[in-house]
Amino acid sequence: MTETDPIVEAIFDAVAVTAPEIRAALPGRRVESGTDNPSGESVMAGDLYADELLADALTAVDGVGSFVSEEREAAVDAGGGVGEDAYAVAIDPLDGSSNLRSNNAMGTVVGVYDAPLPATGRDLVAAGYVLYGPITTMIVADDDGVREEVVEGDGDGGVSRSVVEDDLRLPEDPLVYGFGGRVPDWPDDFTAYAREIEDELKLRYGGAMVGDVNQVLTYGGIFAYPALVDAPDGKLRLSFEANPIAYIVEKAGGAASNGETDILDVESEGVHDRIPLYVGNEALVERLEDALANE
Structure with a gap:
C-alpha cells in the first residue's frame, strides 16, 4: 500500500x-x-x-x-x-x-x-x-x-x-459509455453528442454512478449525467458525488467537466447543490464541451 x-x-x-x-x-x-x-x-x-x-x-x-x-x-x-x-x-x-x-x-x-x-x-x-x-x-x-x-x-x-x-489509469483506447437521465429530457446538443458516441463505444449503464464510473475506469470511455431539460442543474450532488468522482478520474489521467469547466473548480453555495457531470477520457470530455459550446 x-x-x-x-x-x-x-x-x-x-x-x-x-x-x-x-x-x-x-x-x-x-x-x-x-x-x-x-x-x-x-x-x-x-x-x-x-x-x-x-x-x-x-x-x-x-x-x-x-x-x-x-x-x-x-x-x-x-x-x-x-x-x-x-x-x-x-x-x-x-x-x-x-x-x-x-x-x-x-x-x-x-x-x-x-x-x-x-x-x-x-x-x-x-x-x-x-x-x-x-x-x-x-x-x-x-x-x-x-x-x-x-x-x-x-x-x-x-x-x-x-x-x-496500485496505479490505476484510464486505458488510452476507450471502449464504453454510460449516460443517465431519460433520453427525451436530454437537451438537443447533448443528444447529438450521444448519437456520435453510441456509434463508437459500447453502452454500459446500470443506474448507479459508482458502477458506471467503475466501467469507465476499467475500460476507458465516458460517463455522463447531463443537464436535463427539466433539471438544468443536473441530478448529482457536487459535494458528495461529482467532486469525489471528478478527483478520482482526474488522478487516473482523465478529465471531468460540468460541460463548461473543470468540476473541481466549481464554487458551491450549499452542500446539497446539484451539477451536471461528465467524466472520462480527456479527448471525449473535450469533444463534449465543444459540442455543448456550439449549441
Whole structure:
C-alpha cells in the first residue's frame, strides 16, 4: 500500500470496516424508509442504515472534524473543527440505492476535504468509493495516484484490504459509455453528442454512478449525467458525488467537466447543490464541451 496521510488512511480503514456490514444488511433493507433526504428524494432503508453506520465509524476517527452526508441536512460536528489538523468527510452512503430492489450494483462515495463544506473540489485531499458488485472493491485516490483494493470481512468483525492495482489509469483506447437521465429530457446538443458516441463505444449503464464510473475506469470511455431539460442543474450532488468522482478520474489521467469547466473548480453555495457531470477520457470530455459550446 502506498504511503499516505495517516488521517486519510484511517478514514478509508473506517470505510472498509463498514463495507461488509453494509453489504450484509442490504437483503433486509430493500424497502423505502418512508422519509425523504434533503434533496427531496425518497430514502431506502438501506440508505439510512449505511448512513448511520458510516457516521459512527467516521466521526470516531481522530482527525475527522465533521461528517457531511447526502442523507443529512447539516454537518455532524466530530470535534476539533476542520482545517490543518482535521478534515471534513462527505459521504454518499449508498449510491444507486434504487438498485436494491433489482439487485444491481451500488456503492459508497467518499470525499475528504481540508475545508468546511461547502467547498470546491480543489479542497479535496483524497476521494474514493466502495463498489458492492460481485466482489467488494474500494477505489482510493490521493496525491500518490489511484489504487484498487479488494475488501473482505474475516467473519469475526475484522477486514482485509488487498491492493490489486496500485496505479490505476484510464486505458488510452476507450471502449464504453454510460449516460443517465431519460433520453427525451436530454437537451438537443447533448443528444447529438450521444448519437456520435453510441456509434463508437459500447453502452454500459446500470443506474448507479459508482458502477458506471467503475466501467469507465476499467475500460476507458465516458460517463455522463447531463443537464436535463427539466433539471438544468443536473441530478448529482457536487459535494458528495461529482467532486469525489471528478478527483478520482482526474488522478487516473482523465478529465471531468460540468460541460463548461473543470468540476473541481466549481464554487458551491450549499452542500446539497446539484451539477451536471461528465467524466472520462480527456479527448471525449473535450469533444463534449465543444459540442455543448456550439449549441
